[in-house]
Amino acid sequence: MVTIPPHDGSAEHAARIERRWASLAVVIVVFLIVMAAFAGIHQATMPQARVELADPRTLHVSGEFIESNLGTEIEPDGSVMVRAIGQQYSFTPQCIVVPTDTEVKFRATSADVVHGFLIDGTNVNVMLVPGYVSTATTRFATASERHMPCHEFCGTGHEGMWGKIKVIDKAAFQKMASDRRRLNCVE
Amino acid sequence: MLSSKRLILAHFWVAFAGFGLALLLGEWQMFIRSPLHAWIGNPELYYRSVTAHGSTMGYVFPTLVAMGFGYAITEAALKRPLIGRRWAWLGFWLVVIGTVTAVVPVALGRASVLYTFYPPLIGSPFYYIGVVLVVVGSWVWVALTSVNLYAWKRDNPGRAVPLAMFANVAGSYLWAWTAVGAAIELIFQILPAALGLTTTIDAGLSRVFFSWTLHAIVYFWLMPTYIAYYTIVPRAIGGRLYSDTMGRLAFILFLIVAMPIGIHHLFMDPQVGAGFKFMHSVFTALVALPTLLTVFTICASVEIAARLRGGKGAFGWLRVLPWRNPIMLATAFSFIMLGFGGAGGLINMSYQLDSTIHNTQWITGHFHLIFGGAIVIMYFAIAYDLWPHLTGRALDGFGMMRAQLWTWFVGMMVLTFPWHWVGILGMPRRMAFYDYTDPALAAQAASVVASVIGGAILVVSGALFIAVLIRGQIAPRAEAGEYRFAVAVHEPRSVAPALNGFALWLSLMIGLTIINYGFPIAHLIALPNTAVPVVMVGTGR
Numbered sequence: 001m002v003t004i005p006p007h008d009g010s011a012e013h014a015a016r017i018e019r020r021w022a023s024l025a026v027v028i029v030v031f032l033i034v035m036a037a038f039a040g041i042h043q044a045t046m047p048q049a050r051v052e053l054a055d056p057r058t059l060h061v062s063g064e065f066i067e068s069n070l071g072t073e074i075e076p077d078g079s080v081m082v083r084a085i086g087q088q089y090s091f092t093p094q095c096i097v098v099p100t101d102t103e104v105k106f107r108a109t110s111a112d113v114v115h116g117f118l119i120d121g122t123n124v125n126v127m128l129v130p131g132y133v134s135t136a137t138t139r140f141a142t143a144s145e146r147h148m149p150c151h152e153f154c155g156t157g158h159e160g161m162w163g164k165i166k167v168i169d170k171a172a173f174q175k176m177a178s179d180r181r182r183l184n185c186v187e
Numbered sequence: 188m189l190s191s192k193r194l195i196l197a198h199f200w201v202a203f204a205g206f207g208l209a210l211l212l213g214e215w216q217m218f219i220r221s222p223l224h225a226w227i228g229n230p231e232l233y234y235r236s237v238t239a240h241g242s243t244m245g246y247v248f249p250t251l252v253a254m255g256f257g258y259a260i261t262e263a264a265l266k267r268p269l270i271g272r273r274w275a276w277l278g279f280w281l282v283v284i285g286t287v288t289a290v291v292p293v294a295l296g297r298a299s300v301l302y303t304f305y306p307p308l309i310g311s312p313f314y315y316i317g318v319v320l321v322v323v324g325s326w327v328w329v330a331l332t333s334v335n336l337y338a339w340k341r342d343n344p345g346r347a348v349p350l351a352m353f354a355n356v357a358g359s360y361l362w363a364w365t366a367v368g369a370a371i372e373l374i375f376q377i378l379p380a381a382l383g384l385t386t387t388i389d390a391g392l393s394r395v396f397f398s399w400t401l402h403a404i405v406y407f408w409l410m411p412t413y414i415a416y417y418t419i420v421p422r423a424i425g426g427r428l429y430s431d432t433m434g435r436l437a438f439i440l441f442l443i444v445a446m447p448i449g450i451h452h453l454f455m456d457p458q459v460g461a462g463f464k465f466m467h468s469v470f471t472a473l474v475a476l477p478t479l480l481t482v483f484t485i486c487a488s489v490e491i492a493a494r495l496r497g498g499k500g501a502f503g504w505l506r507v508l509p510w511r512n513p514i515m516l517a518t519a520f521s522f523i524m525l526g527f528g529g530a531g532g533l534i535n536m537s538y539q540l541d542s543t544i545h546n547t548q549w550i551t552g553h554f555h556l557i558f559g560g561a562i563v564i565m566y567f568a569i570a571y572d573l574w575p576h577l578t579g580r581a582l583d584g585f586g587m588m589r590a591q592l593w594t595w596f597v598g599m600m601v602l603t604f605p606w607h608w609v610g611i612l613g614m615p616r617r618m619a620f621y622d623y624t625d626p627a628l629a630a631q632a633a634s635v636v637a638s639v640i641g642g643a644i645l646v647v648s649g650a651l652f653i654a655v656l657i658r659g660q661i662a663p664r665a666e667a668g669e670y671r672f673a674v675a676v677h678e679p680r681s682v683a684p685a686l687n688g689f690a691l692w693l694s695l696m697i698g699l700t701i702i703n704y705g706f707p708i709a710h711l712i713a714l715p716n717t718a719v720p721v722v723m724v725g726t727g728r
Binding site: 010012014015019021025026028029032033035036037039040045046047048049050051052053055057058077088106109110113114116118120121123125126127128129130131132133134135147149150151152153154155156157158159160161 | 230231233234237299301305307308389390391394429430434453454455456457458459464465468469472473475477479480483484487533536537538539542543545546547554612613614615616617618619620621625627628676677710711714716717718719720721724
């Protein structure tokens with residue numbers, strides 16, 4: 001058995017040090033929370049605010065995710081909207097074309113099971129849950145080709161579910177968009 | 188004096204046998220998906236392995252360790268035999284039968300849905316029934332822990348519940364309540380679909396239920412480790428616990444803030460609005476508190492041990508610590524891994540940073556570092572510390588134990604650091620194959636190979652661990668004496684009733700969970716047309 005030399009007031013002393021540390025820990029935690037709140041309020045990056053539904057059984061016959069409406073379009077305000085679907089084991093469109101230096105909004109859902117939607121080198125990273133619509137917004141600075149893998153286990157073929165994002169120069173994109181409503185890489 | 192030795196040993200042996208097998212599967216997976224191996228040809232085999240590895244490491248191994256260690260604590264801390272030993276054996280066999288029931292369909296390829304279930308994917312009902320049996324078996328332990336505490340309190344009115352037992356009960360309540368989320372998902376959503384009673388399922392709602400379990404289950408895994416920090420480590424290295432009260436506070440904090448934070452796993456999900464995601468982010472920050480308090484208390488306790496050994500100076504005392512003592516070594520490694528893993532966790536908990544690494548290999552690296560590293564290395568320490576008391580035989584071979592702990596630490600570092608790195612590069616999770624000839628992926632190949640090497644080191648360490656335990660079973664008989672827990676520098680003469688019981692904390696735990704989960708769950712239940720067709724796996728063979 002260990003013996004501790006007696007020390008007057010040591011219990012109070014120990015408790016005081018402990019309280020000091022506990023206060024510091026609280027300050028650290030509060031700082032982290034305030035930082036997250038600040039970033040959120042200033043809309044640096046925030047999760048989608050609303051819960052929106054999309055029935056996977058009728059995606060192909062009605063609503064915004066019918067096949068002819070998938071792909072990239074220019075919105076009246078000049079921003080770009082991409083609609084896409086994930087299904088075992090591919091995306092539609094499998095290759096998405098977007099312009100540089102433009103706000104790009106994504107709206108996507110799943111036609112069967114849970115999939116992931118991630119664009120390499122960006123903060124676009126959402127889950128596609130069947131029954132619900134996922135949204136994300138980003139800007140691409142430079143023309144490039146990026147991978148867009150499914151990052152959630154969706155069945156045996158999950159390993160092969162890699163889409164592509166092709167970022168092209170804004171002017172070239174405008175030219176492409178002048179005679180087509182919905183764009184993808186194939187056209 | 189431990190009297191239920193056979194019971195506790197049975198729990199540990201099944202836990203460690205499962206751990207050893209699942210460890211081999213893990214390393215096989217690391218190899219298959221690396222550039223060292225060509226395409227597997229049948230990726231379904233890979234996902235079988237992932238399901239078996241995750242189910243064993245996530246549900247069976249830590250649960251049995253918590254149960255076995257829990258019974259040991261109940262007897263050693265309360266200094267009396269376990270009440271309800273026959274029930275304890277029933278719980279044990281439920282876990283064993285559940286494990287077999289779950290693993291057989293997985294091995295046959297009928298339930299390759301991963302341990303996180305992922306509805307609307309639906310596998311064999313036997314897989315889910317097996318998991319439910321494991322949970323029910325563990326609930327027997329929860330009930331017994333509670334019964335033993337209250338029987339002791341009745342016989343010892345006004346006395347402070349020993350810290351080890353207080354923490355053990357907190358851990359059992361935490362598990363009982365956090366398992367409810369997955370239990371609801373399994374019983375009301377998945378099993379009806381697996382049995383063919385329903386053909387649709389609300390996948391979004393099931394993810395919310397699962398998140399209730401998925402985060403706090405990590406704190407359940409963590410409990411034995413924290414109990415070891417507070418009640419084994421100071422005694423094992425010849426020191427004293429700095430503060431008994433702070434220990435109680437830390438365990439209470441875990442109990443109340445571990446559950447209402449799980450939606451941080453759903454930051455990127457479409458079925459929960461931004462408000463509750465922020466709420467859960469805030470509570471996730473709070474859960475760093477008990478860990479920060481623990482780091483201080485344990486470092487201070489270790490310093491006390493060093494000063495008693497004649498340590499001097501601001502940092503000079505570190506030199507005189509008993510570094511050849513396996514418990515000391517394990518604790519130091521555990522703290523280093525907890526530090527790195529915790530820093531990674533702070534990144535995961537904020538939506539803004541999480542969006543860069545969500546569901547990438549970073550996450551796999553993160554929880555392997557925290558669970559496989561910081562937590563499991565203390566399971567080894569617990570086993571080493573308890574073994575002589577359970578077997579009645581000497582456990583020597585300290586060199587072998589040190590080699591085991593060193594290899595586990597080094598292996599875990601070599602495994603998880605490259606894993607985090609490829610995650611930052613955007614490497615997605617759960618793939619049986621990556622096309623490393625693609626220029627964008629080629630740069631990740633070397634890191635993945637490093638992880639394979641780390642995994643191999645871990646396999647060596649796992650084999651050493653089993654070898655040490657077997658040696659302990661065949662060594663000459665030796666009386667280990669009474670099993671003791673660490674004593675605080677200032678033993679509590681009396682403890683405030685709030686720090687000696689659970690009524691207040693349990694109501695806070697349940698209340699906060701209902702506040703933070705009530706609306707998202709009610710909202711999804713109220714939404715019409717959210718159920719989607721189930722997708723069966725493993726059929727048609």
